[in-house]
Amino acid sequence: MAGSKFAYVKSFEIPDLLLPKTFIVARLDGHGFHRFSDEHGFVKPNDERALRLMDHAATVVMQEFSDIMLGFGESDEFSFLFRKSCTLYNRRSTKIISTLTSLFTSAYVMNWSRYFEDMPLKYPPSFDGRIVLYPSSTEVMDYFSWRQTDTHINNLYNTTFWALVQQGEKTPTQAHETLRGTVSSQKNEILFNNFEINYNEIDSRFRKGSVLVREVVPPSLSAEGKSSEADIAGSVSAKTLKPSKKPKPVYKITVCHCDIIGKSFWEEHPYLLES
Numbered sequence: 001m002a003g004s005k006f007a008y009v010k011s012f013e014i015p016d017l018l019l020p021k022t023f024i025v026a027r028l029d030g031h032g033f034h035r036f037s038d039e040h041g042f043v044k045p046n047d048e049r050a051l052r053l054m055d056h057a058a059t060v061v062m063q064e065f066s067d068i069m070l071g072f073g074e075s076d077e078f079s080f081l082f083r084k085s086c087t088l089y090n091r092r093s094t095k096i097i098s099t100l101t102s103l104f105t106s107a108y109v110m111n112w113s114r115y116f117e118d119m120p121l122k123y124p125p126s127f128d129g130r131i132v133l134y135p136s137s138t139e140v141m142d143y144f145s146w147r148q149t150d151t152h153i154n155n156l157y158n159t160t161f162w163a164l165v166q167q168g169e170k171t172p173t174q175a176h177e178t179l180r181g182t183v184s185s186q187k188n189e190i191l192f193n194n195f196e197i198n199y200n201e202i203d204s205r206f207r208k209g210s211v212l213v214r215e216v217v218p219p220s221l222s223a224e225g226k227s228s229e230a231d232i233a234g235s236v237s238a239k240t241l242k243p244s245k246k247p248k249p250v251y252k253i254t255v256c257h258c259d260i261i262g263k264s265f266w267e268e269h270p271y272l273l274e275s
């Protein structure tokens with residue numbers, strides 16, 4: 001319909017470009033997962049199948065979008081960090097977040113039966129998505145520390161709550177009452193003294209969440225790395241005027257459940273915050 005008398009309506013579409021040279025963080029969150037987890041019989045407080053499915057969907061997203069350097073997931077949410085120089089879709093905000101959210105959701109649905117073999121999907125799950133821009137690496141590191149601290153706080157609370165209900169035979173109201181105003185050390189004591197649970201021995205997947213890192217594959221281990229090196233050597237020996245190619249780094253995505261609070265994780269992976 002370009003050129004028709006109706007085409008003026010296009011001018012109402014306002015550009016929504018993201019500020020250049022800033023870190024893009026996208027966070028997706030399951031919509032109404034309180035009900036979704038109940039209806040699909042998620043184990044309380046943590047369902048390993050559900051968490052692995054989230055990791056799988058996030059890996060699909062990171063394989064598709066090579067500008068995403070890091071993912072962090074807990075419960076029904078996943079955060080993704082894009083490299084600062086990312087020019088994906090000319091940094092159009094809604095194009096990025098809608099494509100990301102829809103790919104994550106379809107990957108979640110497509111792989112559901114791998115993780116929930118005996119539980120058919122009863123209705124289509126959905127996720128919301130948002131983008132936040134951060135000006136420097138300090139805020140990016142603090143963002144991920146914030147999410148992992150949240151994982152810890154929620155998991156310690158939920159673990160203690162469900163121990164009181166499932167093993168301590170308290171009603172949910174009584175369990176909430178017992179936990180009201182308690183600090184971490186008191187919850188640890190309740191777990192240890194009443195249920196012989198050492199919180200630090202609980203699976204790190206539950207305590208720390210999932211960290212998906214785009215790892216650099218050393219050139220010697222990557223076929224692409226080798227060919228890039230050959231390109232450089234070739235361009236020098238042939239004495240052509242072609243610009244010499246920098247070897248392209250080759251990446252793989254690894255999943256771990258490590259500590260990302262503070263600086264040491266980032267010092268071990270400095271390229272995550274480079275341009």
Ligand SMILES: Nc1nc2c(ncn2[C@@H]2O[C@H](COP(=O)(O)OP(=O)(O)OP(=O)(O)O)[C@@H](O)[C@H]2O)c(=O)[nH]1
Binds near residue numbers: 046050
């Ligand atoms: N049993 C169980 N429930 C889970 C698990 N992971 C997530 N959930 C549920 O998902 C909810 C996620 O929290 P929210 O995102 O705040 O709740 P929500 O219902 O999704 O609400 P909105 O995000 O606002 O739509 C938790 O409160 C749990 O009810 C799990 O491993 N086991």
Ligand SMILES: [Mg+2]
Binds near residue numbers: 030034
């Ligand atoms: Mg949610």
